[in-house]
Amino acid sequence: MLPKPPPREAAPGFLFLPPYRIQGISIAGEQVTLQVPELDLGFDIGSCPRSALPSKHLAISHGHMDHIGALAYFCSQRRFQGMGTATLVCDKRIAPDIHALMEGVSRLERQRTPYEIIALEENERFEIKNNLYLQGFAVEHTAPSFAFTVIERRTKLLEELVGLPQEKLRELKARGQEITRELFIPLLTYIADTEPGAHLIRPEVLQSRIVICECTFFDAEHRSRARIGKHMHVEDIAEWLGVLEAQHLVLHHISRRTHMASARARLQELLSDEQMARVHLLMDHRANKARYEAQLAEAQRAQGTQD
Numbered sequence: 001m002l003p004k005p006p007p008r009e010a011a012p013g014f015l016f017l018p019p020y021r022i023q024g025i026s027i028a029g030e031q032v033t034l035q036v037p038e039l040d041l042g043f044d045i046g047s048c049p050r051s052a053l054p055s056k057h058l059a060i061s062h063g064h065m066d067h068i069g070a071l072a073y074f075c076s077q078r079r080f081q082g083m084g085t086a087t088l089v090c091d092k093r094i095a096p097d098i099h100a101l102m103e104g105v106s107r108l109e110r111q112r113t114p115y116e117i118i119a120l121e122e123n124e125r126f127e128i129k130n131n132l133y134l135q136g137f138a139v140e141h142t143a144p145s146f147a148f149t150v151i152e153r154r155t156k157l158l159e160e161l162v163g164l165p166q167e168k169l170r171e172l173k174a175r176g177q178e179i180t181r182e183l184f185i186p187l188l189t190y191i192a193d194t195e196p197g198a199h200l201i202r203p204e205v206l207q208s209r210i211v212i213c214e215c216t217f218f219d220a221e222h223r224s225r226a227r228i229g230k231h232m233h234v235e236d237i238a239e240w241l242g243v244l245e246a247q248h249l250v251l252h253h254i255s256r257r258t259h260m261a262s263a264r265a266r267l268q269e270l271l272s273d274e275q276m277a278r279v280h281l282l283m284d285h286r287a288n289k290a291r292y293e294a295q296l297a298e299a300q301r302a303q304g305t306q307d
């Protein structure tokens with residue numbers, strides 16, 4: 001008998017939820033790293049596949065190794081590849097520990113890897129792109145854990161001024177009168193390790209068009225395990241979906257022991273067809289590939305009718 005070759009590494013999951021690509025690897029306890037390339041934004045860095053490197057901003061949920069294992073490598077490799085200094089966005093409570101980790105690595109390497117930390121208070125916002133903000137808020141886990149919502153700031157004409165001619169509006173503005181109001185639109189929420197609680201029904205979470213959330217346990221008998229580890233169980237997800245407005249809910253952080261087919265079967269048992277159509281499993285490569293191929297075919301058809 002010949003010895004077997006080493007096991008293949010996990011391939012990144014991929015979903016195109018227009019206008020965003022959601023991609024990355026997320027396996028509970030092993031490695032979690034997601035990217036939204038359109039926003040130059042990454043979430044967590046439990047491992048560092050090449051596709052994780054370009055993220056200009058990296059939001060870190062919490063300090064468990066499956067979420068930060070490749071943090072120092074990410075900062076160093078971005079520098080090495082000429083991609084610039086990494087900007088890490090995190091919960092203020094863990095910022096000193098991240099500094100300490102990076103300090104230890106600098107001492108080991110006898111050289112300093114540059115990085116920047118944006119330490120957020122509860123509900124604080126940080127601008128990542130023009131009019132796009134990352135807002136952090138605490139969730140409940142066995143270590144301090146943050147979730148993040150990407151919020152777009154839009155300005156809208158005051159309702160009572162709608163229909164007025166441009167000159168009139170210019171005149172009002174010149175006189176110093178406020179003619180617009182600000183709107184904050186939640187676009188996407190990323191939730192890593194958490195147990196269910198009031199943080200899941202915050203307005204910006206409920207109103208996000210895309211919600212990415214952990215779901216570690218699917219087995220009906222694993223409810224108590226989920227409680228002890230402060231994780232989400234598929235039954236919590238089913239309950240939550242009743243109030244979630246999201247067009248897409250992406251589940252990640254599924255453990256290696258759970259087969260995608262059985263996870264999907266459990267969801268089917270618990271959810272309506274309408275709900276099922278909104279739910280995606282990040283690491284269900286087969287289903288996601290079929291979905292993407294259907295999107296490609298649709299795009300080609302649309303292109304064909306245009307020609």
Ligand SMILES: [Zn+2]
Pocket residue numbers: 028029032064066067193253
């Ligand atoms: Zn985890």
Ligand SMILES: [Zn+2]
Pocket residue numbers: 062064141193
């Ligand atoms: Zn954790």
